[in-house]
Amino acid sequence: MQTSTSKIAIATLTLALLAGCSSSGPEQPAAPTESKTPVAPSGPSGTPVAPSDVSGKTMTPEEALMASLKDPNSPLSKRIIYFDYDSYAIKDSYASLISAHAKVLAANPKLKMLIQGNTDERGSREYNLALGQRRAEAVKRALMLLGVQEVQIESVSLGEEKPRMEGSDEAAYAENRRSEMLYSGEF
């Protein structure tokens, strides 16, 4: 129930974002599509229970939180949101990922996040810096609409300067059009 509420919130948010940016170019989809294959998020708890580490010592709640952020089995380990060319609209398929991160941030008000927006290499470096900022800002606003405090998030842009994949083909371009989420201690 919790999950579907979040999804509706994200869908509404996506609509709002798209409406707000309806003038941002022909590459942008005209309308959002329904999330066709909703993936049920595994629902990370906002207050993670402290697991024991291998040495048997009990982790502090902060350590446990950081461990859960990096746990490959947790949706929180997924930190990248990809975008279409010339677009800063968040696709519906990222609803569960964003809601998972929103929950952990909302439940841990001292936790900070840096969102880095990135673009592919085509076109002006400075315009790409602005476009990357839009992509970071879109993720920030999505998180804030789900209850995260603005003071917890800084959105910055790396433009085209930090590609994940070198190369000048569509595969590299697609890999590089992204926003990445980093938590306290990771930036």
Added chain:
Amino acid sequence: MFKVFRLMATTLLLAATAAHAQLTVEITGAGANRIPVAIANFAGDGLLPQALTGVVRADLERSGLFKLVDPGTTPVPENAAIDLNQWKDRGADALALASILPAPGGRYEVRMRLYDIARQNKPDGMIFLFGASTVRETGHRIADFIHEKLTGERGVYSTRIAYVVKTGKSYELKVDDADGQNPRTALRSSEPIISPAWSPDGTRLAYVSFQAKKPIIYVHSLATGAQTVVANFKGSNSAPAWSPDGKRLAVVLTKDGSSQIYTINPDGSGLSRIAGSSTIDTEPQFSPDGQYLYFTSDRGGSPQIYRVAAAGGTAERVTFEGSYNVSPRLSPDGKMLAYVSRNGGRFQVTVMDLASRQIQILTDSSRDESPSFAPNSRIILYASEVGGRGVLSAVSSDGRVKQKLSGQAGGDVREPAWGPFNQP
């Protein structure tokens, strides 16, 4: 034996290139009506550690505006009695003669005389005193003199350029002579450096560095190497551009959300917002009279160039053709706007005559970025790509002369900015 010598010479040349990482300039297109000029070997050139005649010849030839006429190998002093008809028969419209003499204090004096054969003007002359370490600078100043006398416009041989070289994961901000032969590293970083911009007095560079893991604007004194933070607000800080009087910088900040244009003092004080929109506004550039800010905005649905009064007000759209027009740069004479337009997936340097609003695509390349006018408004330096590597190229603002500046293997050269006439 002969072969061995040649091999040694080649090795030596390679070593010199690697040590200085110079850019070599290759003319890939020349003006239709190049002025034929003869530069006779300067008398006394052998006194100098480096031949002065060669610097002058290379400068003039590289401009694409002059054609060098073979002057023979005999040095001719500036006060020699000459038969101009004989030089005319060789095809020269102009003739430069010079003598180099020892001067007190280990210095040298060069006396140069320029005969304008075609227009039969009285010969012009100049005298320079210089030291052994400033042979190249002296050559550039002689070339500037000849250029101005024969074309009526100032030469830019004595000016400097800045650019960024990326080698592996290392970024270097370079300051170089306009001929690419004297590169010096102003800043080395393991994080990207973009958008260098010269202060109007030529003493400082503003730029964006990612050294603190996000874009922050700095001003860098070239004399001292001191780096001052100009803008480090929440979010991204980028796209610095100096006002013509050097007292303000236009910058782009995202502290309130999307990229917006502000002005600020070079010491980081006195922040003031210029234009407000909820869309992307970036790449501000002052017009040379300081009255307007030109900038890129996607407020109309695609990135286009707009302008707004520097004091603020309503923005006016400047570019209309095509769906991607970015990186506006005003010519120093205020008559032209250079920018990058996307045409069928190719990004090309384009120029607009501001009076007639006529546009011309100047290049036939496809990955052009960051145009920068020479201070005489006649040449546009820009970043391009050849074989997947970043290179600098130049095109005359009428599109006729094209040059390629190639660096050493392995380096990606980008983000050029042509400095002002002013030399500190």
